[in-house]
Structure formats: C-alpha cells, structure tokens
Amino acid sequence: MTTKTSTAEFDPNSLASGEGIFGLPFSTEEATQVILPVPWEATVSYREGTSKAPEALMAASRQVDLYDPNIKDAWKLGLAMDKIPQDIVELNAATRKKVSHFLEILEAGNTDDTLLADINAQCEKVNEWVRSRARHFLDQGKLVYAIGGDHSTPLGLIQELAKGEEFGILHIDAHADLRDAYEGFENSHASIMFNALKLPKVTKLVQIGIRDYCEDEIKIIEGSNGRAVLYTDQELKAKEFDGESWKKICEEIISHLPQRVYVSFDVDGLDPKLCPNTGTPVPGGLEFEQTLYLIKEVVRSKRTLIGFDISEVTPGEDEWDANVGARLLFRIANLTALSNGLKPLSNF
Numbered sequence: 001m002t003t004k005t006s007t008a009e010f011d012p013n014s015l016a017s018g019e020g021i022f023g024l025p026f027s028t029e030e031a032t033q034v035i036l037p038v039p040w041e042a043t044v045s046y047r048e049g050t051s052k053a054p055e056a057l058m059a060a061s062r063q064v065d066l067y068d069p070n071i072k073d074a075w076k077l078g079l080a081m082d083k084i085p086q087d088i089v090e091l092n093a094a095t096r097k098k099v100s101h102f103l104e105i106l107e108a109g110n111t112d113d114t115l116l117a118d119i120n121a122q123c124e125k126v127n128e129w130v131r132s133r134a135r136h137f138l139d140q141g142k143l144v145y146a147i148g149g150d151h152s153t154p155l156g157l158i159q160e161l162a163k164g165e166e167f168g169i170l171h172i173d174a175h176a177d178l179r180d181a182y183e184g185f186e187n188s189h190a191s192i193m194f195n196a197l198k199l200p201k202v203t204k205l206v207q208i209g210i211r212d213y214c215e216d217e218i219k220i221i222e223g224s225n226g227r228a229v230l231y232t233d234q235e236l237k238a239k240e241f242d243g244e245s246w247k248k249i250c251e252e253i254i255s256h257l258p259q260r261v262y263v264s265f266d267v268d269g270l271d272p273k274l275c276p277n278t279g280t281p282v283p284g285g286l287e288f289e290q291t292l293y294l295i296k297e298v299v300r301s302k303r304t305l306i307g308f309d310i311s312e313v314t315p316g317e318d319e320w321d322a323n324v325g326a327r328l329l330f331r332i333a334n335l336t337a338l339s340n341g342l343k344p345l346s347n348f
Contacts, residue, residue: 016062027158031080038153042095049314055323058316130156150189167260168204263308277316
C-alpha cells in the first residue's frame, strides 16, 4: 500500500514520488486543473496506437523536471489526471474491430448502414462520457483539459465549454479536420473542427501549420465569412523565408483570436521528427519551442486560455512521442493556469 505524499512533504527536485501525473501530490479533488484521459482511437484511418497515450503520458511525465523558468513554483498550480476509464479502453478495442470490418466493406465498394450506425453510436457514448466528466469538474470551478486518443476525443469538452461564454479555437495540426463525417463516421478524428464549428459559441477557428487538406475543406473556410482562418505550413514558412520574424507572425495570428481561447493541439502539427509515431505524420510542421512561443504569446496578449487538448500521441516502442507529449502537457497546463490568474506573473 502506498502512502500519499503531502504538499508540504513534496520535493520537486527529487525523483517523482507523488502518485499523480508528473509525480505531483494532488488528487482530482484537490487540483485546480484536471486532465481527462480519453483512450479512444476507434475511427483512426492510418496507424494505430494513440489510445495508449494516456497511460504512456502518465509514465513519461514522471521523468519531467518540474522547474518552469516562466513560472516560479509551477508544480504548486495543482494539476491532476482523472483515472483512465477501463470501460472506454474495452469499448475502443471492440469498436475498432467493427471499424476495420466496415472499412473493408467500403473498400470493396459497398456499405453497411446498420454497422455504421452502431459505430457512430459507440463514438457518441465516448463523447457523452467526456461531456459528463468535463461537466463534473467544470462545475467545481476547475480548469479541464483532455488528452487523447485520436483528435475526435476532445469534442465533448469543447461542447461543454460552449455552454458558457463565446470563445475561439487555436488549432495546431497538420490537417484541417473539417471533413463532414469522414468515411461516414460522424465523430471522426478528421471531423473534429467541422463539428466544433456547429457550436454557435465557437466564434473563431484559427488553424496553424496545416499542410494536408482537401478542396472541400478549403471551401468551408472560404465560405465561413472570416469565422475560420487558415495559416498553412507553406504560408508560415514563406513568411519566415521572406524575413518576417516568428514574433510578428504570432502577433498576426493572435489578432484573429477573441478574448477567450481554447487550444486544440494535434501533435502531427509538429515536425515529424518530434513525434514520428503519430498516426498520420506529414512532412513540415512546427518546432517544439516555436509552438510553445505562440501559446505563450497568446497569454502575453492578456487573452485567457479556457482549456486545451493534446491528441494523436502514439507512444511507439521507444516512447519518444510520449516524452515530447508529456513536456508539452506540463508547459501548456502551466501557461493556461497563468492566463487564468492561478499564479502571479514571475520572470515572464
């Protein structure tokens, strides 16, 4: 039987000793920030493995040093992760088999409406679980974040946040994710932003680093009357090649965002060398600190980060992607807390 480490006894400079994520000594009841782990990837269309991310991120987090040069005593902000739901793990495995069979039917030029309806119903069960858990913690005044799993997983959190005040989404990704029920799956990972735009409270979608998209998605952006703004990786690189600083580019990106901002981060938005095992890697992309600089500039602009998600972390045999993902999680959580006034500005 393990003994819980109290906050007073916790030493952030020693080996991870607490039971929580990053070895922190906080339960979800004590925390001011709660991470929802969503081990779900039933509708992924290429490589599998991202459903194992919550467990891998928990393990990798214990290797992360807790010093943050931007925020003094950042570990005291109170971050905890909810329990990994084993019923979702089991549902994912069962539904993934159904999806594989359905895709075989599609490839043969046929369809199965009954099977498709069943798959969509299982996806909605997961979405409802995320909504329910998000509401449970939001009602307690906590900040809530999600880690996937595939990029369909944060929809329930976004929907719950959309019951409050208006906000914009800063979307970092290699893909636009504006497909309408991709392959027939209403909650596909390729449809997350299409579904988010159905929410009237989502007033702006600013997409960063996109480099794999289709004409239909461009039409949605062009027909949005400015509600959706696209910065492709090609465009961003061209600005830098022409001598524009990343700071100036960030200022332009942030100018499109409203006061309240949700960050949706698919790790394939990064250069694939950082997360090589992610499900759908695409050449190009952002660097680690380049991405965090953008999010930091959002906070420096006095905007409020109301939540975030990190998805498509596929651990791989060497666990490298989880190593990167855990460090992103710690840094973005700290910035989100700072933007909500949970810690006084220090060396920022």
